[in-house]
Amino acid sequence: xxxxIKRPIGVTIISILAIIGGILLVFGGLSLLxxxxxxxxxxxxxLVTEDQGLPAQxxxxxAELQALSQFxxxxxxxxxxxxxxxxxxxxxxxxxxxxAKRWAWIVTVILTIIAIITQVTSIISTSTLSQSLTxxxxxxxxxxxxxxxxxxxxxxxLYYLYRPNVKAFFxxxxxxxxx
Numbered sequence: 812x813x814x815x816i817k818r819p820i821g822v823t824i825i826s827i828l829a830i831i832g833g834i835l836l837v838f839g840g841l842s843l844l845x846x847x848x849x850x851x852x853x854x855x856x857x858l859v860t861e862d863q864g865l866p867a868q869x870x871x872x873x874a875e876l877q878a879l880s881q882f883x884x885x886x887x888x889x890x891x892x893x894x895x896x897x898x899x900x901x902x903x904x905x906x907x908x909x910x911a912k913r914w915a916w917i918v919t920v921i922l923t924i925i926a927i928i929t930q931v932t933s934i935i936s937t938s939t940l941s942q943s944l945t946x947x948x949x950x951x952x953x954x955x956x957x958x959x960x961x962x963x964x965x966x967x968x969l970y971y972l973y974r975p976n977v978k979a980f981f982x983x984x985x986x987x988x989x990x
Contacts (some may be wrong), residue, residue, distance in 0.1 A: 816911075816976075816979055816980050816986055817980075818909070818911065818980060819974075819976055819977050819980055821971050821977065822908055822909075822911075822977060822980060823909070825908060825919070825968060825971075825972075826905045826908040826909045827905075829901045829902070829904055829905035829908065829919075830901070830902065830905045832898075832901050833898045833899070833900075833901030833902035833904075833905060834898070834902070835898070836894055836895070836897050836898025836901060837895060837898035837899065837902070838898075839891075839894050839898070840891045840892070840893075840894035840895025840896070840897075840898050841891070841895060842891070843887045843888075843890055843891025843894060843895075844887070844888060844891035844892065844895065845891075846884070846887050846891075847884045847885065847886070847887025847888035847889075847890075847891055848884070848888065849884070850880045850881065850883055850884030850887065851880070851881050851884030851885060851888065852884075853880075854877065855873055855876045855877040855880055904918050904919060904922070911980055911981055911982070912981070913981055913982050913983065915981070916972060916977075916978070916981035916983055919968075919972060920969065920972055923965050923968050923969045923972070924969065926961070926965045927962055927965045927966065927969070930958045930961045930962045930965065931958075931962065933958055934955055934958045934959070937951070937954050937955065937958070938951060938955060
């Protein structure tokens, strides 16, 4: 970036949204990690006591519950780690956007395209699954509407990132000249 190109306001807005999303993802990832560690580390006997009136076959049930608890705890650890990594990635990308790093533009474009593909896939799977499981049309329509809004926002971000002044800010093209 040259000193003469001022940061576009839209880049600042996208960066702020990335910071907010990153912070939420970091907290979500840490929460999933904590729950995952809790469920894998804490013996089920400490959670299920004799005071709750368990039947005589409790040793088999306790072993099954312990295995199930450890399984879901492990899933929480894996998903929490992924969510935490994505959250940290969002924070790094937001820094790159604010500092006009070329890699931040590329990463943001790629992540925005992935988000659009994910939203479209989610619309298809949600509508197919909802129609086969339930007849609640209002829940289906609100879900589809939320996905369409997400697609529109990501489409606007993608369009904005390809504007000449934004590309020039990131050193992806020459600054537009005014006559």
